[in-house]
Amino acid sequence: MAGLRTVGAILLALAVLAPLGTSVTHLVAGAMTAMVATFAIQEKEVRGQAITLALGLPVALAAISLGALLNSRVVAGDVFFIVLIFGAVYCRRFGDRGTALGLIGFQVYFVSLFVSASTSALPTLYLTLTIAFASSAVVRFAVVPETPERTLARLREAFRARLAQLIAHQIELLDADTDSGEGPEKVLDDLRRSTARLHEAALMIQGRLDEGSRDAAAAALLQRRVADAEIAAERLGVLLLNARSAERVETLTLHLPSAPVPLSRRGRIGPDAGTALRRDLRALHLLVVRLVPDDRGTALPYVRNRLLGYREEQGLPQGSPAIQDCFRAIGEAARAILGLRLATDGAQDEEYDSPEVMRSREEFEAEEISISGEAAEAAEDQTGLRRPTTRAAVQVSVGSALAIVGGEFLSTQRWYWAVLTCWVVFLNTASTGEIMVKGYRRLVGTVLGVVAGVALAGAVGNHTWAAFALVVLCVFGMFFTAPLSYAMMSFFVTAMLGLLYTLLNTYSLDVLVLRIEETALGAACGIIAAVLVLPVRTSHRTDEELGTVLGRLRDVVSAAVSQLSGGPAVDLVDLARDLDTALDDLRSSTKPLTHPIAPLRARRQTARYIVALLETCAYHARSLAATAELVPSSKSVAADARLALAGRRITHNIDLIAAQVRDEEPDGVIESGSSIASMLDSGRHEVLRTGSVAFRVLRHLQRLDEGIVGLARPLGVPLAAPESASEPERRLP
Structure with missing residues (x-):
């Protein structure tokens, strides 16, 4: 849908601009602006999208104006570009609207560099940008509407x-x-x-x-x-x-x-x-x-x-x-x-x-009657350089400054490609490892895109509208493959650039080779900045995310077992949703460790094993929560006070592992030994019917217990010495 919406905005902008006798250069500027105005806005509410789009137009006009004014002033232009980059990244702290406006400002300034905007062309560029934003609005709200419903x-x-x-x-x-x-x-x-x-x-x-x-x-x-x-x-x-x-x-x-x-x-x-x-x-x-x-x-x-x-x-x-x-x-x-x-x-x-x-x-x-309203959870905000947006803004600014200096040595006209790569590798990343992997993928995609760009540029020749048609296909490919493969997205971006250079009559093989060099330089500058300036080690971030997952897993298990034991009803749906979100963040943070280029194979296997164990524990915790939700309203699910004993052992083990992750000295050892079923045996040795609710609860508790104990070994948490059993344990199949 994002691809269709962006392609529609570009086509509408071109359809309006072409009859006006707009030059090819301004057609390219209009197409790129329509693309930016469409993909930058990610707000969910239609009203919020409209407000951000309306605010984005003056931001874009200011960016194109400053780009044209500073185009011939090298030092002042470079200094302003770095300030703009810092502000665009820092604006992320203000949510989706701040992120969108910062992205529009940066990308439109980049467009001014790409088309070599001048002050004499500003009136035409103002009209072009206005039409591009209007086209984006028409497609977003009328042709391909996107509402939360x-x-x-x-x-x-x-x-x-x-x-x-x-x-x-x-x-x-x-x-x-x-x-x-x-x-x-x-x-x-x-x-x-x-x-x-x-x-x-x-x-x-x-x-x-x-x-x-x-x-x-x-x-x-x-x-x-x-x-x-x-x-x-x-x-x-x-x-x-x-x-x-x-x-x-x-x-x-x-x-x-x-x-x-x-x-x-x-x-x-x-x-x-x-x-x-x-x-x-x-x-x-x-x-x-x-x-x-x-x-x-x-x-x-x-x-x-x-x-x-x-x-x-x-x-x-x-x-x-x-x-x-x-x-x-x-x-x-x-x-x-x-x-x-x-x-x-x-x-x-x-x-x-x-x-x-x-x-x-x-x-x-x-x-349905028993469902209660959701409660909002206040998150603790960090300040100063510890705030992720501030830290990222400083890192991107330093990396961009290095990219400008290095890019000027490679090319006094195409240096901004290095800056763009440095900017992009910091988007949606939170650790040094993620930046390195993203830079590597962008470089691979760029190399492959250069090969495709050479072939496409040779195929279209001087056929302007054929080139624009292929550009539109590349834009759709960018958005369609973005969630699947960053390398494929970079491939389509570079292939599109080869076609745009053809339209601007500046295409040559040397330009596309320079694109590879600038991309490699920008990725290297981004990595250097990430490593040397306020670095966030991958292991540090994964430990933080792991601690969050363990805390939310404990919350779900504790609340579910309490409700299954006869305790007060709580909103388990919200707790389970928070657990899933935290686990998804952990999965993303471990991607640099599990990527094929990661050099430490044992560490890669350990990270995959830990994430898989936590996914298993989350599944059983969700199952417990789903069963516990039935207790207040169901006639077939009754509370059992004996379950509290099993819950205490599981939460105790989670607390010990969380302390180890926080680099604290664990106060005790992991408890294991008797199965959950044997712990709950009341002495009558009743046989639980397979498939019954009680049997299912015990099975999920047993698997949770085993999964938590399984986390202890790779995380280095001491285990209690096994006790000799005086009677056979009751095991669940």
């Missing part, structure tokens, strides 16, 4: 598509043939990838809930239903892996790339059970794809009713305990899909409800 609706559809994709890969896992070498491994990779993408879609929905929902209650309800569907789908994947595996599979398997899974032959499931599983998984996939049934029959409600019956042990197919767990998980997934449909599309086809479906609807209604 529309965005959230698209994200809901994306979540449904990802959910259907995950279930399709689970069916492939059931059918995977272990006799072929690459079959199971490819299916497992697809399963891990689709699980991760479903979680990404859920996180994107979280970021748009407040603005895209009609009220706080609707936002909380949708968040609950999305979380339920994600948890149910992931749990189904783990149980299917257990059914296909020769031994017990941990949840970690779905989060750790290339984790070995000893899949057994399909024959071990049994032909009858395998056929029934395959049938029901395809029925579940159908429920996701066709969430709103048509009016031509009762087939879809019948399938839904049958799957929901598995929750009540009705019609449960025969098979081993692992196989029957899969059918129960299918029933839970069907319930989650029903809840998602009720939250998004409202109540429908109630006349076909079975008693099981009616009970599920009653549970959903009770949960």
Whole structure:
């Protein structure tokens, strides 16, 4: 959508400017300004977008004016450029509007350098920029409108598509043939990838809930239903892996790339059970794809009713305990899909409800009534040079000064490419490692883009509109590939520049080679500034993010266990959302450590293992929170005071690990030993029914306990000496 909106703004600006007899140089300026005016504004509310766009025009006019006035004054122009860079980065502290206005000011000043703006051309440039901003407004608000409600609706559809994709890969896992070498491994990779993408879609929905929902209650309800569907789908994947595996599979398997899974032959499931599983998984996939049934029959409600019956042990197919767990998980997934449909599309086809479906609807209604408003959490702001925006502004200014000096030695006319690269490698980065990886990717993309630029420039020759058409395609490629690969985005940027130089009649192979040299120089200057000026070590940032994740994991576990033990009800949805956000930040901060160019292989493997363990713990914490949310309103989920004992051990271990991450001396050792089930044994040795709510709570607590203990070894936290067991432990499958 961002690509379509930007391309539309460029095309509209060109369509208005061309009949006015605008020169090619000013057409290029108009196209670049329309692009900047469109992609710089990232606010979610339409009113905020309009205000920022209106404020951006005078900022752009001031930038183009100063660029034209200072174009012939080398020293004054360079000094102002550095001041402008500092201000543009510092403005990020004022939120999306400050970031957008700073970006517009910097990029439009860059446009003035690119087209060699002069004071005599200012009136025409003013008209060009005004038309570009107007074109951006028309496309943004009329042609390709973006409202929070529309965005959230698209994200809901994306979540449904990802959910259907995950279930399709689970069916492939059931059918995977272990006799072929690459079959199971490819299916497992697809399963891990689709699980991760479903979680990404859920996180994107979280970021748009407040603005895209009609009220706080609707936002909380949708968040609950999305979380339920994600948890149910992931749990189904783990149980299917257990059914296909020769031994017990941990949840970690779905989060750790290339984790070995000893899949057994399909024959071990049994032909009858395998056929029934395959049938029901395809029925579940159908429920996701066709969430709103048509009016031509009762087939879809019948399938839904049958799957929901598995929750009540009705019609449960025969098979081993692992196989029957899969059918129960299918029933839970069907319930989650029903809840998602009720939250998004409202109540429908109630006349076909079975008693099981009616009970599920009653549970959903009770949960909806119990949802409370969300509370805002105040974040502690840092001051001075410790504030990230101030530190980044100083770093970028120093790096840009070095890039200007070095760029002038390479070329007195194209030096600004080095400054642009230095600026770009600092965008959306927070540590030295991230800057190094981004600089490397930009250089790789630039080299490949130069090759493409040579080929495209030779192909278009003097055909102006053919060159503009290819420029528009490159712009769309930039935005389409930006979330996927920074190197690919840099490739399209450089290929576009080759075409723009062709339009300006300044194209040559030497210019594109100079582009590589300036890019390498700018990346090097950015890295030098990041290393020497107020550096933020990657390990320091990852430790901060890790401490945040552990703190929020403790909050979720503690609150969920308290509610499951009979404590007061709290807003677990908010706590779980904060945990997911912190984990996503940690995942981003560890990318420099897990990148293929990272030299320390052992450290790379350790970082992947820790993140995978935390993702596993977060999954079980979300599952606990989802179950605990049912306690106040459900008739089938009751509190158990014995769970508090297990919660204390888990939170104690999290506190010790968090202290180790903060470089504090841990006050004690990690407690392990007896399983959670044996700790809660009241002496009657009652057997928990597989698939019951109590069994599921204990299983999640057990996996959480194991995951937290597993974090102790790579983080260097001392473990308690194992105690000799006087009686066999009660283990959960």
